[in-house]
Amino acid sequence: MPVPDQPTASTPGSPTPPEGSVPRSTSTAATDAAQACAATVIQWQGYQRPSEDGSIVTDSISTTSAPIDPPSGAGSPVLRFELGPDEKFDSSGYIASRAEVYGRQAVPASTTPADEWPDPAGSTRWYQFDVFLPEDFPTATDTSWLVLAQWKGLHGGSPPIAIEVNRDRLRLGGARANQGLVPNGGDLGTIDRGAWTRLQVGLTFSTTSATGGVEVWRDGVPVLDRLPLATLDLVDGITDPVYLKIGLYRDPNWETTHVAYFSPVLVTSGARNSLCVDEP
Numbered sequence: 001m002p003v004p005d006q007p008t009a010s011t012p013g014s015p016t017p018p019e020g021s022v023p024r025s026t027s028t029a030a031t032d033a034a035q036a037c038a039a040t041v042i043q044w045q046g047y048q049r050p051s052e053d054g055s056i057v058t059d060s061i062s063t064t065s066a067p068i069d070p071p072s073g074a075g076s077p078v079l080r081f082e083l084g085p086d087e088k089f090d091s092s093g094y095i096a097s098r099a100e101v102y103g104r105q106a107v108p109a110s111t112t113p114a115d116e117w118p119d120p121a122g123s124t125r126w127y128q129f130d131v132f133l134p135e136d137f138p139t140a141t142d143t144s145w146l147v148l149a150q151w152k153g154l155h156g157g158s159p160p161i162a163i164e165v166n167r168d169r170l171r172l173g174g175a176r177a178n179q180g181l182v183p184n185g186g187d188l189g190t191i192d193r194g195a196w197t198r199l200q201v202g203l204t205f206s207t208t209s210a211t212g213g214v215e216v217w218r219d220g221v222p223v224l225d226r227l228p229l230a231t232l233d234l235v236d237g238i239t240d241p242v243y244l245k246i247g248l249y250r251d252p253n254w255e256t257t258h259v260a261y262f263s264p265v266l267v268t269s270g271a272r273n274s275l276c277v278d279e280p
Helices: 028-036
Strands: 039-041 046-048 061-064 078-083 089-091 094-103 124-132 146-153 161-166 169-173 187-190 196-204 213-218 221-228 233-235 238-240 242-250 258-262 266-268
Touching (some): 078 094, 078 242, 146 196, 187 221
Antiparallel strands (some): 039 266, 061 078, 094 242, 124 196, 124 258, 124 266, 146 161, 146 242, 161 169, 169 187, 196 213, 213 221, 233 238
């Protein structure tokens, strides 16, 4: 996989990604569409993926062809994530079942003030990605959780906002939903195995619900109307900046294999229609 041409940022407590190991968004069609409009294709800065006996599980994150053509066009490369039984990532003693890439971090992350990050308080962003879950994608019959995307605070624990699989349904999850602040538990509808699902998430970043909010569209249809919500956390009284992670992050009790595919991710500071991409 190609080496990114921008500086690599590393999540505190995680190793700096070695060269040649960070998958990038390589869809020319998606890049051209974004440049023609107001959106940007997110370039991934690093990853967190499992290791076994000290060796990276190299097939846990890869750039590949899609099982079926994604909405971004025939032949468009996508990111493939896989987590098998007992595959864990060790972040300075915190053991997690995850294979994720991340971007939208400031560089350097540890010393850049929150208001100088790509998505600071007071900003509004729309994100778009397509996700494909295979026909045999396992779902839980208990409370075991699985996260597909998360807007993660640099210093905080649970992300304020996330996209999750809850049993056989998609959910707007994260700390706010877990606190009971999202209607219907954040339900976004049944997962669609064996097909691409387009998600568009609009976020206004704020530490309070007075000025913050979230909105979600699925396959061109609104599934969560704009909801006033705090989308940033305060840590020790200071705004905790967020960055984006996609892939697979799951309850450590899972004893099966999960696979998911993602299109390039677009982000815009304009309105949703400034993503300028045809509905699937």
